[in-house]
Structure formats: C-alpha cells, structure tokens
Amino acid sequence: MIKELDEKLMAIRTEVYDLLENNGDPHRINELKKEYLTLAKTERVHTPEERLYLARHKLRPKVDEYINTIFDDFFCQRGDRLGKEDESIYGGVALFRGIPVTVLGHRKGHNLQENMKYNFGMPGPEGYRKALRMMKQAEKFGRPVITFIDTPGAYPGLEAEANGQSNAISENLAEMSALKVPIIAFVTGEGSSGGALAIGVANRVYMLENAVYSVLSPEGFATILWKDSTRSGEACDLMKLTAQDLFGYGVIDGIIKEPVCGAHHDPVKVYEEIDRILMKELKRYRAMSAEDIAKERYKKFRNIDAKVWKR
Amino acid sequence: MDEKKDVTVCSGCKAELTVSEMMEYLCVCPHCGKHLKISARRRVKSIVDPGSFRKLKCEVPFLNPLDYPGYEEKISSLKEKTGLEEGVLFGIGEIEGRQAVIAVMSSDFLMGSMGIAVGEMITTAFETADRQGLPVIIFAASGGARMQEGILSLMQMAKTSAAVKRFSEHGGLYIACLTHPTTGGVSASFATLADITLAEPGALIGFAGPRVIEQTIGQKLPQGFQHAEYLEEHGFVDQIVERKDMREVLSRILKLHDRQKKEKKNLLDYLRIGRK
Numbered sequence: 348m349i350k351e352l353d354e355k356l357m358a359i360r361t362e363v364y365d366l367l368e369n370n371g372d373p374h375r376i377n378e379l380k381k382e383y384l385t386l387a388k389t390e391r392v393h394t395p396e397e398r399l400y401l402a403r404h405k406l407r408p409k410v411d412e413y414i415n416t417i418f419d420d421f422f423c424q425r426g427d428r429l430g431k432e433d434e435s436i437y438g439g440v441a442l443f444r445g446i447p448v449t450v451l452g453h454r455k456g457h458n459l460q461e462n463m464k465y466n467f468g469m470p471g472p473e474g475y476r477k478a479l480r481m482m483k484q485a486e487k488f489g490r491p492v493i494t495f496i497d498t499p500g501a502y503p504g505l506e507a508e509a510n511g512q513s514n515a516i517s518e519n520l521a522e523m524s525a526l527k528v529p530i531i532a533f534v535t536g537e538g539s540s541g542g543a544l545a546i547g548v549a550n551r552v553y554m555l556e557n558a559v560y561s562v563l564s565p566e567g568f569a570t571i572l573w574k575d576s577t578r579s580g581e582a583c584d585l586m587k588l589t590a591q592d593l594f595g596y597g598v599i600d601g602i603i604k605e606p607v608c609g610a611h612h613d614p615v616k617v618y619e620e621i622d623r624i625l626m627k628e629l630k631r632y633r634a635m636s637a638e639d640i641a642k643e644r645y646k647k648f649r650n651i652d653a654k655v656w657k658r
Numbered sequence: 659m660d661e662k663k664d665v666t667v668c669s670g671c672k673a674e675l676t677v678s679e680m681m682e683y684l685c686v687c688p689h690c691g692k693h694l695k696i697s698a699r700r701r702v703k704s705i706v707d708p709g710s711f712r713k714l715k716c717e718v719p720f721l722n723p724l725d726y727p728g729y730e731e732k733i734s735s736l737k738e739k740t741g742l743e744e745g746v747l748f749g750i751g752e753i754e755g756r757q758a759v760i761a762v763m764s765s766d767f768l769m770g771s772m773g774i775a776v777g778e779m780i781t782t783a784f785e786t787a788d789r790q791g792l793p794v795i796i797f798a799a800s801g802g803a804r805m806q807e808g809i810l811s812l813m814q815m816a817k818t819s820a821a822v823k824r825f826s827e828h829g830g831l832y833i834a835c836l837t838h839p840t841t842g843g844v845s846a847s848f849a850t851l852a853d854i855t856l857a858e859p860g861a862l863i864g865f866a867g868p869r870v871i872e873q874t875i876g877q878k879l880p881q882g883f884q885h886a887e888y889l890e891e892h893g894f895v896d897q898i899v900e901r902k903d904m905r906e907v908l909s910r911i912l913k914l915h916d917r918q919k920k921e922k923k924n925l926l927d928y929l930r931i932g933r934k
Contacts, residue, residue: 501846503866503874508884509892512865513845517819521851524820525827540803541815541846541865548816562803562812562843567870572805585724587808596723598809648820651813652778653719 349397352390353404353608359383360612387607393557395583399565401557402537406611408618410437410452410495413535416618417625418443418450424481433474435466435502436546438481440490443625449485451478451546452495455536469502472515475545479519485528491629492530494546499564501542516545523548524645527637531628533621534590534599535610539564550644551628552598554590555617556605560598561588598651668692684901693838693858693901698740698747698764701797705905706751706760713749714759716782718775726806732768740766744775745800748783750792753905756912759787762797765839769801772844776804777814780848784821784830793831793912798849801867802842815847822851831915833908836863836886836895850894854911856904857886857895 363379366372393401401407414421418441426432438451453470456462470478478494485492501512523530523546532549538560554560563571565579568586587593590602603620606613632640665674666685670692679688684704685696696704702711722729737743745768748761761783763770772780780796787794803811822832834852836845838861846865857863864884872879882888889895899907 501865503870505871505875505879505883508864508866508871511850511892511894513863514850514894516846516865517815517848517850520816520819520847521823521826524816525823540812541843544812544815545846548820560809562805562808568805570870585726587724593809596810598813645820645824648813648816649781651774651810651817653721653774 349393349400349608352386353401353612355386356383356608356612357406359386390607395559395586395589396580398557398589399537399559399583401605401609402555402559404609404611405457407536408610408614409455409457410497410535411454412614413452413495413533413618413621414438414441414450416615417622418448421450425477427473427476428480429473429476431471431473433466433470433477434464435468435470435498436474436478437465438478443491443493443629446491446629447488448491448493448629449481450493450495451481452535453498453543453546455497466502468498469500470498470542470545471502471504471507472510472512475501475515475519478546479515479522482523482526482530486526489528491528491632492526492549493625494530494532494549496532496534496538496543496547496560497536498539498542499537500540500567501545516541519545520548524648525641526644527641529628529632529635529640530644531625533603534558534560537564540567548644548648550632550640550647551600553601553603553621553624554593554599555603555610556590557609558590559588560590560593561586596651666694668694686901691859691900693860695765695838696901697766698742698762698797701762702747702749702751702760704901705795705908706753707755710752711749711760712751713747714782714786716743716748716775716779718744718778721774721807721810723810724806724808729806736767740764742767744779745770745772746776746779746783748779750786750790753912754909756793756909756916758793758795758908758912759783759790760795760797763799763844765799765801768804768806770799770844771801771804771811772814772818772847773804773807773811774814776800777811777817780814780818781821784818784825784832787830788825788828791830791917793833793915794825795833795835795908796848796852797835797837798840798844799837800840800842800844800849802844812843815843818848819851822848826851826853831912833911835899835904836889837861839863841865841867855895856897856899856907857889859886859898859900861886863889863894 421441424439437454453468454465455468530549534554565582566576569578569582593599668687671690673689685694836857
C-alpha cells in the first residue's frame with residue numbers, strides 16, 4: 348500500500364518539476380498539485396513493515412547528501428592507517444555554521460554500482476577503525492562528533508572475521524563511551540545490530556520518523572528465532588524497531604518528522620530539522636566541561652536497565 | 659534407560675564418558691581432548707580455592723519488552739532447571755589466596771544470550787571490582803545479544819563496554835576467557851576488551867556465525883575457521899589454555915598483577931637485601 352502511494356506521489360512530483368522547468372501549462376500544474384494533496388491526505392500511520400520499506404528506500408537521502416547540505420568545507424578523510432580503506436564508512440572534517448566538527452556515517456550508494464563499491468553500507472573492521480581514528484582526532488582538536496547511522500549491519504564475511512570484526516566494534520563502543528567531546532547521532536535509515544551501535548554510542552541519539560533501529564535486521568531476527576527469514580514481516584511487528592517504540596524506551600532522545608511518504612519526497616525539510624537540532628545541541632554542549640560530557644554519555648547507557656521500560 | 663543417562667557421549671570422538679570420568683576430567687574428553695560443556699557452577703569450583711566463592715546478587719526484575727510469546731515461561735523454567743538467577747553466575751572468590759570478581763556465563767541459559775539481566779550482571783561485576791580494587795575474570799559463553807529483548811539487548815553492548823572502559827581507566831585488571839561459543843553481541847562488546855585474553859581449545863569465537871557467513875559469501879568456510887586456534891594465529895588471543903591448567907594460569911596472571919602496594923614493599927625488601 349505504501350509502495351503504491353509512494354510511487355504515485357513521486358510520479359506527480361516528477362511531472363510537476365518537469366512542467367515547472369519547461370514552462371508547462373499552469374493549469375495542469377495546479378491540477379497535479381491538487382491531486383497530490385488529495386492523495387497525501389490518504390496517508391495512514393505506517394506499519395513497522397512499511398517504515399522498514401521507507402527506511403531502505405533507494406531514493407532516501409544518504410550520508411553524502413546530509414554532509415553536503417548541512418555542513419560546509421567538507422574535507423574527506425580516508426583509511427584506517429592499518430592497511431585499508433573501507434568505503435562503507437564516509438566522513439571527515441567540516442564546518443557546521445562556522446564550527447569545526449567531525450562528521451561520519453555508514454555509506455550506502457544511490458545505485459547498484461555505488462552500492463557494490465560501498466558494500467551496501469556494511470563496514471568491515473577497517474571501517475570501524477577508520478571511524479574511531481576520526482573520533483579520537485576530533486577529541487584531540489575538541490571537535491564535536493556527528494554520526495549518521497544507516498546500515499543493514501556489520502559485514503558478515505571471512506576477511507572481516509579474520510581481521511577482528513568483534514574487536515573493532517567493541518573497541519569503538521568502549522572508546523566512544525569515554526570520548527571527551529559531544530557525540531550526536533542520527534539514525535537516518537536502518538540501524539541494525541552492533542554494526543549500527545559501533546558509531547552510535549552518543550550523548551544524544553535522534554531518529555527519523557521512518558527510520559528503524561534494532562538488535563538485528565528483521566530477516567536475521569526471523570532466521571535466528573524461527574529459522575525462516577521469510578517471516579521478516581512478522582518480525583517487524585514484534586521487534587519494536589520504530590522511532591516511536593525507541594523513544595518510549597528512552598533509547599533515543601527525539602524523533603525527526605518526515606514529509607508524507609518519507610524523507611525522499613522532500614529531503615530539504617529533514618536537512619533543516621537536523622540543522623536546527625544540531626544548533627540547539629551544540630550550544631548546550633558548549634557550556635559543558637569535557638568530563639561532564641563524557642559522564643553524561645556514560646550515564647545514558649548505564650541507565651538502560653529494567654527501569655527504562657515502563658508501560 | 660537409566661544407565662544411558664549416566665553416560666555422556668563426546669561430540670568429538672563419540673566415546674562414552676561416565677559421570678565420574680566427566681567429574682575427574684572437568685568435562686574434557688580424556689580420549690580426544692575435546693572440551694565439552696561444563697556448568698557454570700562446576701567451572702567456578704574448578705578454579706577457586708575450596709569454599710572461597712561468595713555469590714554476588716543483582717536483582718533484575720523480569721521484563722518482556724517485546725511481549726515475546728512464551729518468554730516469561732521460558733525464563734522461569736530455565737531458572738528452575740539451572741538454579742541460576744539469569745545467564746551469569748558471578749561473585750568474589752580466591753585463586754591461591756588472591757581475590758577476584760569472577761563471572762561465568764551459562765550457555766544453558768538461552769545460549770548465554772545477553773539481555774538486560776546479563777548486561778546488568780556483567781556491569782555490576784565490573785563496578786563491584788572497581789569499588790573493591792579487585793581484578794575481574796570473565797568466562798564468556800554466548801550466542802550474542804538476546805533477540806527476545808530487542809533493542810534493549812543491543813544497548814547492553816554499549817553499557818558493558820563502557821563499564822569495562824571505566825574499570826580499565828581506574829587501573830583494574832580484566833582477564834577474559836573465551837569459551838565455546840563466544841559470538842555476536844558478546845564477542846563484539848566486553849568479551850574482547852580484556853587486558854589478557856585466554857581461550858579454551860576449539861572454542862568457536864567470532865562476530866557473525868559460520869552459517870550466516872556461508873550464506874553471505876556462498877562458499878564453505880575453511881576448516882577450523884573462527885576456532886580459538888585460528889584467533890590465536892590472527893592475533894586476537896594471548897594464550898589457549900586447557901581446562902585442567904586454567905586455575906594455575908589464572909593464578910600466575912593474578913600474581914603478575916598484584917597491586918602496587920605489595921610491589922613497592924617487595925622492591926624495598928629487595929633493595930634492603932641488596933644493601934646487606
């Protein structure tokens with residue numbers, strides 16, 4: 348159902364842009380706009396499975412778009428300094444409204460070719476080590492760290508295991524927990540497993556309305572519990588992986604509203620909201636000492652116990 | 659029937675082992691050396707000085723955050739079956755007179771998976787050791803994060819790793835022993851953050867399970883892949899230690915890390931002797 352609406356709205360939008368560009372018939376444009384609004388009104392609250400569909404949408408904004416629109420003077424940093432460059436993590440130094448920040452995230456491609464190059468946003472240990480290198484450098488120069496989470500999980504492969512996937516992830520968790528600069532994370536698409544958390548131990552975690560964040564992908568969850576990956580829809584309903592669920596648990600700090608039918612229908616709205624949040628948060632952390640920033644983060648995760656969950 | 663119950667078949671060489679053999683060899687097959695599953699309680703007994711172990715308590719109320727069908731019943735029956743409160747048995751014990759906080763994960767408890775309770779117990783173990791200035795010894799055995807508690811299980815990875823980091827910054831010694839199996843969310847958090855990492859022979863250790871990897875890369879994995887020996891070869895384990903030697907090795911490591919006060923005193927004694 349969501350797929351149908353998404354495609355219809357996208358088709359109208361494309362046609363309107365086309366007409367606007369080519370000085371098309373204004374009457375037709377008005378007609379299309381009306382049609383769009385009528386259709387948009389039919390949008391219902393999305394089911395978790397629909398949100399998963401949107402979270403994985405191929406047109407959904409990717410990390411490079413977030414970086415290019417929200418930040419200035421981006422300087423890309425590559426390599427883990429241990430022998431490899433992992434392109435499934437993308438990041439570097441940039442300015443946010445004049446303030447130097449370190450910004451990084453999982454990189455998914457805009458098409459198949461790019462996705463092959465970036466390994467579908469599934470980092471190996473080298474990617475996590477590169478991320479940690481950037482974060483430690485941010486600490487050295489007193490730069491806030493901003494991360495964008497969008498991954499099906501850490502890459503499950505022979506080489507990744509041989510090079511210490513477990514160690515790379517655990518190292519990031521431990522080091523991030525004590526980092527002396529603020530870390531702000533945005534779950535923009537899918538956040539699955541330790542692969543997501545490895546750049547997600549942040550002071551503040553925000554999630555896009557249709558993003559999902561879970562212990563494992565729904566397919567993986569269904570495989571482990573029922574030995575049947577085709578039951579992922581059922582898993583979606585059970586897993587409580589939506590922004591609303593996580594906000595209820597206190598695992599995330601805020602939800603970023605998305606346009607009708609997902610961020611890709613009007614990404615600028617989402618960029619503006621992230622910009623606003625970053626301004627607010629960075630202002631708050633400017634007034635805090637390095638020790639207090641680290642302590643705040645420690646406490647946030649220490650307190651995820653039986654008490655966080657109340658009905 | 660009854661006779662059969664008293665016999666354990668070795669999963670390595672299919673030899674039949676009697677109860678007394680299992681007891682005597684600490685659940686290691688005397689024929690092929692395969693390290694079979696040992697209960698958390700027996701594990702503790704095999705390394706601490708007799709009568710020195712005091713169990714620590716950590717009250718975690720039962721939670722079913724996903725309302726997972728049958729989860730509560732499953733946990734109650736496991737509690738009864740194993741006699742454990744949750745997936746970790748932990749407390750303070752002595753190894754040749756040296757105190758340490760010892761935590762043993764139980765693979766009998768939903769594959770030793772880490773949910774809120776296990777995360778809380780591991781974190782408490784580090785906090786207790788931190789307060790009392792004691793080393794921590796963890797025997798890891800886990801399939802990873804506990805699916806039935808969803809995202810809250812994932813967050814335990816961050817919580818436990820942060821606890822290790824804090825403990826470590828205060829100068830605490832952490833020894834991890836990776837036993838069969840140590841995978842997923844446990845291998846990717848506190849289990850791989852130790853100062854000294856030991857492993858039991860043949861233990862499966864890795865992030866993604868072999869089946870998942872095989873599906874992903876579409877080919878069979880090489881023999882011995884993700885076994886303790888493979889990890890040692892790739893630089894992720896200090897030593898592989900047989901179960902019968904574990905107590906001695908732990909004792910030696912503890913001795914090498916005796917807290918500074920003692921070291922200083924030893925050094926002074928040494929200097930005094932030297933002067934004579």
